[in-house]
Amino acid sequence: MEQVFKRPVSLKDVQTHFCPGCHHGTIHRLVADAMDFHGVQQETIGVASVGCSVFLYGYFDIDVVEAPHGRASAVATGVKRARPDRFVFTYQGDGDLAAIGTAEIIHAANRGEDITVVFVNNTTYGMTGGQMAPTTLVGQKTSTSPYGRDRKKDGSPIKMAELLAQLGGVAYSARVAVDSPKNLIQAKKVMREAFGYQAQGKGFSFVEVLSACPTNWGMTPLKANARVGEEMIPYFQLGIFKQEGNE
Amino acid sequence: MSKRLFVKGNEAAAMGALEAGCRYYFGYPITPQSDIPEYLSRELPGLGGEFIQAESEVASINMLLGASACGKRAMTSSSSPGISLKQEGISYMAGSELPGVIINISRSGPGLGGIDASQSDYFQSVKGGGHGGYHIPVLAPNSVQEMYDLTMHAFDLADLYRTPVMVLGDSVVGQMKEALVPNPRPQRELPEKDWAVRGKGGGEQRVVKSLFLGDGELEAHNWKLHAKYQVMKEKEVMYETYLADDAELLVTGFGSVSRIAQTAIAMAREEGLKVGLFRPITLFPFPEKALAEAGIRAGRVLVVELNCGQMVEDVRLAVNGKAEVGFYGRPPGAGSLPSPEELLDVIRKSCARI
């Protein structure tokens, strides 16, 4: 009998530490699929960030450098300049990329570093226990916005995929979700496309993935999954915001 | 034989880095070290290297981390406020056991301070400036020639011990011009970089990291780092002495101020005062044994620094009460560099009290 669904070879055959219903595991699978699709597993160097995805090396069967919190894009810049013949990606949360690491992501993107950045937006700081993130929705309660995010005091949730699409160095910028089969199919396509941009040396590619964090949202896995479609997608619209050579 | 050149200390450091095989530089402008990135931005592209003017010192130390994780010889440079920003990255590199060279042409502080020659980064440099209880070798050149030689040496130490290494100078050694003989890189046997990430290519997975969460893992890692520091203390200490054998007063200072002290000591000798100089070249590992021997032999040590007293603490620890330790410090600022005559006066007074 033909096997129609199997683990990407870039993923290790191990259990993850992610909470039940967390989308990190699904996103890992998409990244591994994109590596498999382009046949680059053996020549890839991944850059892990500080957040719930810090154990990247435990799940991906590739070489990995662990970056300080927020600095993955700078570390990846150093890696790619030293090994331009290698495939380099970072995997960063929204605290990591859109708060403490904002300078590094903007400038790596603006320089047009030939790397791929996978950005996991779960509207909170997962690892440290659900504090407010730059992506926390207005009104959303977190452990440090107990009265809900106040647009006047805390600012508006930052839209990284749109923001980066404005920069000259960016070749590809998109936002996807993994909450439904339809969105998942699109996410898989986009992830492959983004990695393809690097495989062809076209420049900086960026994929923002909307992600559920049931634990810190205080929801069941099913409710958390539903929240992605009900609350996140209306604000963080899905789409491809830049696709150089395909305008 | 290499020909003699007449160059600035900062340029000499950049030339030393290139001779050492460094082809990757990441930095951010700050006085008084900008000659280093300027020089390398001219030279590296032609050598097939990479130069990035990063968005900050934070970014540049992390680019260094990335290039170094690939096994390449790489460098950054900055001055005091920028070095403060790099400290987190230096701690990660120490924890991840990554080589790399950081040049600090330090300036005066605290805060924005000024750009004058200063040695107030001694503590920050030698005591593990970032978090987590590590050390890195710190080399203190006092001439243009040493800016070149010690930068080259820094790359070897970094590879030998898998550690970041700092070259600590100031605007005196960075900005002055002197003769330089750009000697070829010494041949040294260095370990293979079998830890560097490269894309598996069918081999074993390699991971460069500083997170150790397994039972006992981090404690073992810390003991491993500690053991490296002990080997450095045994093998890598560098210092220089001048008229120290019969000295009854041993003057000690590092870097730029040691040049002034040496002139003052020569003047003191002409007056018949038995004074000598002990100059630590490695600030970590600190030459504690040799300094203790020479200091105890003299009976009296005078520590001279361009700050309010930092290295003096290590001198006191080294002689451990067995010699009298005096201190003359000049905190930084315009016009704060002591003249040889001023130091001679301090030496005379110290000798008069013997």
Ligand SMILES: Cc1ncc(C[n+]2csc(CCOP(=O)(O)OP(=O)(O)O)c2C)c(N)n1
């Ligand atoms: C310099 C520094 N500041 C703060 C932290 C603590 N910290 C660890 S992970 C994290 C945020 C993680 O959130 P995010 O990037 O959104 O990733 P997630 O865990 O949600 O996947 C923070 C603040 C740190 N490790 N280093």
Ligand code: SF4
């Ligand atoms: S805390 Fe949130 S982001 Fe982290 S593993 Fe759990 S569900 Fe996922």
